[in-house]
Amino acid sequence: MLIHQENKGQSSARNIGVQNATGAFILVLDSDDYFxxxxxxxxxxxxxxxxxxxxxxxxxxxxxxxxxxxxxxxxKGGDISKMILNNTAMGSCMFKKVDFRKVGGYDEGMRRGFEDWEFYIRLLSNGGEVVVIQELLFNYRKGIESTTTRANKVKYDLLKYIYNKNEKVFQRYFNDFTSFLLSRIEREENEKLKMYTRIEYKIGLFILSPFRFLKKLLHG
Known part of the structure; x- marks a missing residue:
């Protein structure tokens, strides 16, 4: 069956496809990738x-x-305690149609990315897990600007939306979630510290210092 509709985003297209599917198992696959x-x-x-x-x-x-x-x-796979920290599955995967129906499918309001991760959070929120077959059975074609790349440009807006929408799930794993966020902040701070102590940074700072001084004089 081939279904045509106006462009309403990836979530809408997937929902229409799954709703019209007659099988018990759903395999999501984008056109430029293959299993x-x-x-x-x-x-x-x-x-x-x-x-x-x-x-x-x-x-x-x-x-x-x-x-x-x-x-x-x-x-990485795993249960909801892992999924709330990062997407632990590929965007293309297999799930059961009955589970899809229980959570209402993909969020059609999410048109800028991360919609698969948000869907997986709801899918696992009441139990279940992601299993990763330890074989190279999926081929993901990475373009210059993929969906993930575009999503990363508005990453924090998307994260805020996901956290707020699934607030009760994140509250359930509050300690794990805050530990994850704090460890990420610490890692980023350490990376900044490494950058500031590199000789290249110090040389660049030395070269630019006269120009910064002149700019300060000119602009008072």
Whole structure:
């Protein structure tokens, strides 16, 4: 079945697709990426054995526009306590339609990115886990400006929206969440400190100091 609609964003397109799907299992896939042929069989077998599984993803190849593998990525997987800290699955993954219906699908108001992560938080909020198949079964094509790159430009607006919308979930794991945020702040501060002590920074500061002095004199 091929469905046409005006561009309402990725979340809307996915919701329409899932709602019209007749199968019990949903595989989300963007047009420029692809799974290896064995992924579906292996994922469905896991679902059939373990009823606690909500999302199945895999280790992934990162490929360029030419189709060459330039890197790889291994999602962390796990339960909601891991998912609230970072997205622990790929944007393309497999889940069950019944679970999709329970949480209302993707948030169609999120058109700037991170909509898959927000959906996964709701999907796992009442239990379940992400399983990562430890094989390179997904191929993600990374362009010059991917959806993730665009989302990072408005990252803090998106984070604020996700935190506020799922406030009760984050409250449930308050200690873990605050520890994660504080460790990130500490890491960033340490990186800044390293930068300030580098010889290149000190040389640059020395070269620019006369110009800063002149600017101060001219502008009073």
């Amino acid at each position: 290896e042929p064995t992924f579906c069989q292996k994922a469905i077998e896991i679902f059939q054995v373990d009823k606690n599984v909500k999302i199945i993803t895999s280790k992934s190849n990162i490929i360029n526009k030419k189709g060459d593998v330039v890197d790889s990525f291994n999602p």
